[in-house]
Amino acid sequence: MKKSLTVSLVVLLCFLISCSETEKKTITSTSVAMIEEYAMEGSNTLTGVWEVDLAGINIDNIESAKVTSIKMEMVEPEKSDILAEIIMQLAASGTNMQRVALLNPVPENSSSIDLSIAEEQENLVDLLKQKEVTFVADVNLKEDPKGTISITTVIEFELEVKQ
Amino acid sequence: MKRLILIFLAVAATTYFATPVKAQDKEGADALIGIWEPSHGKARIKIDKIADKYYGRIVWLKEPNDPVTGEPKLDKNNPDESMHSAPLRGYRMLKDFEYQGDGEWSEGTIYDPENGNTYSSVIKLKDENTLDIRGYIGMKTFGRSDVWKRLKIKR
Known part of the structure; x- marks a missing residue:
């Protein structure tokens, strides 16, 4: 009797585990034009804002979420030496903005950049369940550039989605 | 028939009067956008709009570098240790x-980098170039207010 109960529990556990499937979703954004009016004397800051595309995922079924990697690449590598620091955040209308990554300082003359991911990402599931989720990249500059700066950003999420 | 005409007139009147109010609301809400200086004059904060909400980040510091290290000031008082290497310049404080109408924005927070605390906050537009910004814990009564002045943008 005891043995059959144990077997039943194991079978039930296996069934429950098989019901929740982990899906690794990679989101690749297009080139982002960074916006700034160069309002201050001296070096300024840039902001890039773009929407997170979760097409094909039932957002109501997201059980856990974590940003695992953010890579940025300068479209014009010759401008890469003017980046000082980068902070990446997620924002949505129904919940609070959350910082997910930063890099300080940006290594000199590196056109390809890996950001350090924040350890605490508690609010991410609530954020991703909102209708419009926005990435906000804040970049501090060493000097003001001539013309627009474009950065291609590749963001990797690890999502656990209930099937 | 008379009743139908009355309904039509009511709907038309509502539409006519409602449209300018909405436009006015948007204009009123966006009055917060700009560059502002707190009363201590040690920082300048740029407020912008992202996804219908308003955020302010530090775009200028009177003393951008740490006097001890000579390096740019960091968010070393943040309770999240992984963010201690985040620079204060560019920080969204x-x-x-969210705009509540009548020159008031609330439901937001203000971060004090001096002590790493985050407070509930309400912002009131006193005139087009002056903000009254209040940070509080729990009840609005227990808090501190500051007056911020709008800066003109260099073109």
Whole structure:
């Protein structure tokens, strides 16, 4: 009797585990034009804002979420030496903005950049369940550039989605 | 028939009067956008709009570098240790403000980098170039207010 109960529990556990499937979703954004009016004397800051595309995922079924990697690449590598620091955040209308990554300082003359991911990402599931989720990249500059700066950003999420 | 005409007139009147109010609301809400200086004059904060909410980030510091290290000042008082290497310049110290109408934004927070504390906050537009910004814990009564002045943008 005891043995059959144990077997039943194991079978039930296996069934429950098989019901929740982990899906690794990679989101690749297009080139982002960074916006700034160069309002201050001296070096300024840039902001890039773009929407997170979760097409094909039932957002109501997201059980856990974590940003695992953010890579940025300068479209014009010759401008890469003017980046000082980068902070990446997620924002949505129904919940609070959350910082997910930063890099300080940006290594000199590196056109390809890996950001350090924040350890605490508690609010991410609530954020991703909102209708419009926005990435906000804040970049501090060493000097003001001539013309627009474009950065291609590749963001990797690890999502656990209930099937 | 008379009743139908009355309904039509009511709907038309509502539409006519409602449209300018909405436009006015948007204009009123966006009055917060700009560059502002707190009364201590040690920083300048740029407020912008992202996804219908308002956020303010530090775009200028009177003393950008740490006097001890000579390096740019960091968010070393943040309770999240992984963010201690985040620079103060570029930091979003005002977050998630929503316009409530009548020159008031609330539901947001203000971060004090001096002590690493985050407070609930309400912002009131006193005139087009002056903000009254209040940070509080729990009840609005227990808090501190500051007056911020709008800066003109260099073109």
